[in-house]
Amino acid sequence: MERTFGIIKPNAFADGNSGKIISRIYEEGFKIVGLKKLYLSKVEAEGFYYVHKDRPFFDELTEFMSSGPCVVMVLEAENAIQKWRDLMGATNPAEAAEGTLRKEFGASLGENATHGSDAPETAAFEIGYFFSGLELL
Ligand code: DAT
Numbered sequence: 001m002e003r004t005f006g007i008i009k010p011n012a013f014a015d016g017n018s019g020k021i022i023s024r025i026y027e028e029g030f031k032i033v034g035l036k037k038l039y040l041s042k043v044e045a046e047g048f049y050y051v052h053k054d055r056p057f058f059d060e061l062t063e064f065m066s067s068g069p070c071v072v073m074v075l076e077a078e079n080a081i082q083k084w085r086d087l088m089g090a091t092n093p094a095e096a097a098e099g100t101l102r103k104e105f106g107a108s109l110g111e112n113a114t115h116g117s118d119a120p121e122t123a124a125f126e127i128g129y130f131f132s133g134l135e136l137l
């Protein structure tokens with residue numbers, strides 16, 4: 001079993017799509033090990049996306065991620081990291097395959113509805129950024 005980290009981003013939360021996304025997560029066979037709603041500050045969003053600090057879209061991204069509440073989650077499944085990325089679809093909703101979350105709920109490249117870790121090291125960092133061990137028993 002593997003764990004990954006996911007976010008229902010502010011656009012999907014504001015659009016009232018959190019429930020549909022959580023339903024899909026269960027349908028695809030994930031166990032939800034941790035889940036909470038947060039309203040990130042700009043600084044907290046910058047810390048989370050630190051690896052992207054030199055990218056031209058860093059300010060836009062962190063402004064968006066701190067623009068409203070989101071839902072942070074720890075998901076468990078076999079091959080959870082790849083499985084969750086597959087369910088989300090391509091970064092740009094316009095290029096995401098039919099049936100993926102970003103295709104269905106993404107509004108634009110920036111406001112693409114969901115986040116998912118891309119490797120075991122980033123999953124460990126991202127889970128630890130938002131959850132303590134006690135919250136994941
Ligand atoms: P992903 O979220 O698929 O792992 P990423 O890590 O490359 O994609 O980028 C993080 C987020 O930043 C992405 O979900 C949306 C935003 N983003 C990426 N490229 C962008 C761009 N060229 N313009 C605006 N936002 C961008």
Ligand code: MG
Pocket residue numbers: 116118
């Ligand atoms: Mg990424």
